[in-house]
Amino acid sequence: MSSRNGHRPQSFASVEEVTSRLGDVGYLADRALATTVFLQARLGKPLLLEGPAGVGKTELAKALAAATGRPLLRLQCYEGQDETKALYEWDYGKQMLYTQILREKIAQIVADADDLAGAVEAIGAHDSVFFSERFLAERPLLRAIRSPEPVVLLVDEVDRADEALEAVLLEMLAEYQVSVPELGTFTARHVPLVVLTSNNTRDLSAALKRRCLHLFLGYPSAERELEIIRSKSTGLPEAVAGHLVDVVRGLREQGLRKPPGISEAIDWARTLALLGATEPDTALLEDTISVVAKYERDVERALRVLPVLVEGERPVPVPETGGADDPGTGAALRAARDTPGRHGSGYYGERTGTQAAPRRVSGSQGERSFVANHGRRTR
Ligand SMILES: Nc1ncnc2c1ncn2[C@@H]1O[C@H](COP(=O)(O)OP(=O)(O)OP(=O)(O)O)[C@@H](O)[C@H]1O
Ligand SMILES: [Mg+2]
Known part of the structure; x- marks a missing residue:
């Protein structure tokens, strides 16, 4: 199979091929993700990606489109969105324009009618002219089904859509069919590669999850994150970038309202490179903290722990802003996230007499942090 813009095969022969072809277009996937993408393409199942921001x-959907040479169709979900923005609607403006231009012809059609009911009847006999493909305004779901060539369909931030739209989506994903009562049922000529993303601001229905291959995409390992930053040619010296990754990973464990994603790590690397950073420098990181901390409280908290993360100095304790009845911001949240032995001595202001080394953070800690944030919009 070849595509219109490349001669890139539209499916993958192996998991390794997924990794290498996504890598060729600048997306560095780990084994779990590459395996899921391989299965998705082979089984013709939609892929539901859940995980924190950034x-x-x-980016995976965009990379999939680039790697397979398929056009990318994107449905950006939002609250209150109805199916006319997702499936199709009738192009009212065009219908009006045609009736204006054709008014003489229409007058002839109703000329013989004796009364209003007769005129409506005469016009009604021509309904199909106005509810025909000519006046159909396709939206991404219908476009994906009707596309003459295979496509990648991205249903982005599906958790922001209302449940009614989720039901429409489910129907479409079950059969890869869409019915337009006036025109009939359209069935996909090529099964699209479907990627749904969710920030988990609300629970998706079990039916939707069941229909999809489901993968939690957490923060990457330190090595992969460094590799991603390297691949973006930020201009930051390798040693500083390695240190930056550790700092970013440490910040993700501070219970920030919006923990920094990979995108913030890349932005921070670019910022530091522009400012000529040649070595880990706490002052420079403090000056640029707004690149990764997007709320005042996050900035305060990040500034407090930066010395620990960069140099191993003891942070100055800052009083909590939330009380025990505020599980979102208070001590309760942090206590809930804490597990015995997670932090060595020297953390949270405990005097030890020795300097605490910057902490290493595992991928699963990133996942836990996300789950704790569950239900709260981060942006
Ligand atoms: N595996 C990766 N390989 C290369 N670049 C990556 C990778 N993961 C993330 N990035 C970079 O991080 C940026 C942010 O990713 P993306 O916009 O896809 O995040 P997201 O998970 O969709 O976040 P949100 O939930 O906020 O929409 C991308 O533009 C890309 O530059
Ligand atoms: Mg996104």
Whole structure:
């Protein structure tokens, strides 16, 4: 199979091929993700990616389109969105324009009618002219089904859509069919590669999850994150970039309202490179903290722990802003996230007499942090 813009095969022969072809278009996938993408393409199943902000969910769909040479169709979901924005609507403006231009012809059609009911009847006999493909305004779901060539369909931030739209989506994904009562049922000529993303601001229906291959995309390992930053040619010296990754990973564990994603790590690397950073420098990181911390409280908290993360100095304790009845911001949240032995001595202001080394953070800690944030919009 070849595509219109490349001669790139539209499916993958192996998991390794997924990794290498996504890599060729600048997307560095780990084994779990590459395996899921391989299965998705082979089984013709939609892929539901859940995970925190900025970990490469949307980017995967773009990379898939680039790697397979398929056009990318994107449905950006939002609250209150109705199916006319997702499936199709009738192009009212065009219908009006045609009736204006054809008014003489229409007058002839109703000329013989004796009364209003007769005129409506006469016009009604020509309904199909106005509810024909000519006046059909396709939206991404219908466009994906009717596309003459295979496509990648991105349904982005599906958790923001209302449940009614989720039901429409489910129907479409079950059969890869869409019915337009006036025209009939359209069935996909080519099964699209479908990627749904969610930030988990609400639970998706079990039916939708069941229909999809489901993958939690957490923060990457330190090595992969460094590799991603390297691949973006930020201009930051390798040693500083390595240190930056550790700092970013440490910040993700501070219970920030919006923990920094990979995109913020890349932005921070670019910022530091522009400012000529040649070595880990706490002052420079403090000056540029707004690149990764987007709320006042996050900035305060990040500034407090930066010395620990960069140099191993003891942070100055800052009083909590939330009380025990505020599980979102208070001590309760942090206590809930804490597990015995997770932090060595020297953390949270404990005097030890020795300097605490910057902490290493595992991928699963990123996942836990996300789950704790579950239900709260981060942007
Ligand atoms: N595996 C990766 N390989 C290369 N670049 C990546 C990868 N993951 C993330 N990125 C970079 O991070 C940026 C942010 O990713 P993306 O927009 O896909 O995040 P997201 O998970 O969709 O976040 P949100 O939930 O906020 O929409 C991308 O533009 C890309 O530059
Ligand atoms: Mg996204």
